[in-house]
Amino acid sequence: MEHPENDSKYLGLTVNSGVVQPPSVNPYFRRGRRKPLPEAGELVEGILKGDVMMLSRAVTLVESTAPEHYARAQEVIEKCLPYSGNSRRIGLTGVPGAGKSTSIDVFGLHVLKTPGARLAVLAIDPSSERSKGSILGDKTRMEKLSTHPGAFIRPSPSAGSLGGVARKTRETIVLCEAAGYNNIFVETVGVGQSETAVHSMVDFFLLIQVAGTGDELQGIKRGIMEMADGIVINKADGDNIGPTQLAQAQFRSALQLFPPAPSGWKPEVLTYSGYFELGIPEVWDMIDRYFAFVRENGYFDRRRREQARFWMYETIDEQLRNHFYNDPDIAANLVRLESDVESHRRSSFTAAKNILDRYFKTLDK
Secondary structure, rough: OOOEEEEEEEEOOOOOOOOOOOOOOOOOOOOOEEEEEEEOOHHHHHHHHHHHHHHHHHHHHHOOHHHHHHHHHHHHHHHHHOOOOOEEEEEEOOOOOOOOOHHHHHHHHHHOOOOOOOEEEEEEEEOOOOOOOOOOOHHHHHHHHHHOOOOOEEEEEEEOOOOHHHHHHHHHHHHHHHHHEEEEEEEEEOOOOHHHHHHEEEEEEEEEEOOOOHHHHHHHOHHHHHHHOOEEEEOOOOHHHHHHHHHHHHHHHHHOOOOOOOOOOOEEEOOOOOOOOOOOOHHHHHHHHHHHHHOOOOOHHHHHHHHHHHHHHHHHHHHHHHHOOOHHHHHHHHHHHHHHHHOOOOOOHHHHHHHHHHHHHHHHE
16 A cells, blocks of 8 residues: 555544645746946946945956956056055965954954045955855954945955956955055965965065964965064964964064065064954054155155066966967867877977967967
């Protein structure tokens, strides 16, 4: 019997047919087309008025990989460029778990206490190498700052292309400055070469470190320490005050061995607690002193000029790579050469020379 519960010996029992399951998709949801991105002039007008919605849409346009969006994005950037350059750009990096997002939350609130201050936070979020997706959860870790009317927080996926996202982040800085944000924080993913890319677009580079993880000096690369304009040790509270003070002494001793910075500034090492908001004014006083120092000796303007020149060459390199790999003839021949290299019929170097010679001949035509 298919349903034994219907047998006569179970007479008197009632078997319900069950509950109808609701649909997996909201029946009231209407899938519509997204609004088209505004024209360049409309975006620029909104940005200059401080319209956060227009700024967000312009950043989306800059981050887009669609070829048809590139020209419009560049037009927006060019028109915003005369209104940029009037902010303090600060990069923040540190080992995972150092409390970068929590620190940005409290640092940002401290900055926004100054009359007329506005803050844009650009966070480069790591993307999965497999799915290419990103969590983009930085706003959830900046609970107070994300609701402040003077703050604009924009996480961007690295999407496996650090050079590309770094260029887009620098262009986003231009848009934020044109929108009136006079303080820019750029948070790195905290791994790989992202620190070098961010260092090339900011005025002050802050390294956030923690104590109690073993040999603190081994926990960070020498190159990153040489780039840092200031080192701050987080979680200096409770029983951790002693270890943070010891780590502070170790970092100060290590910095004595490094060559002088091009700016002439001697990096300072401070301790603070982001969670309990202790020592925040002292950290910001250090940053204020740095900006006063480099503006007085002329390094600030010289550094900005060097960065502009650097990104011109980086953009040239990126455009050359894109032009090469997007060439249909090159793409077709690369497949054949890959097969030759993998089967050892041709060396890697010979294959590279072959495809480059073919590419340059097409340019001569």
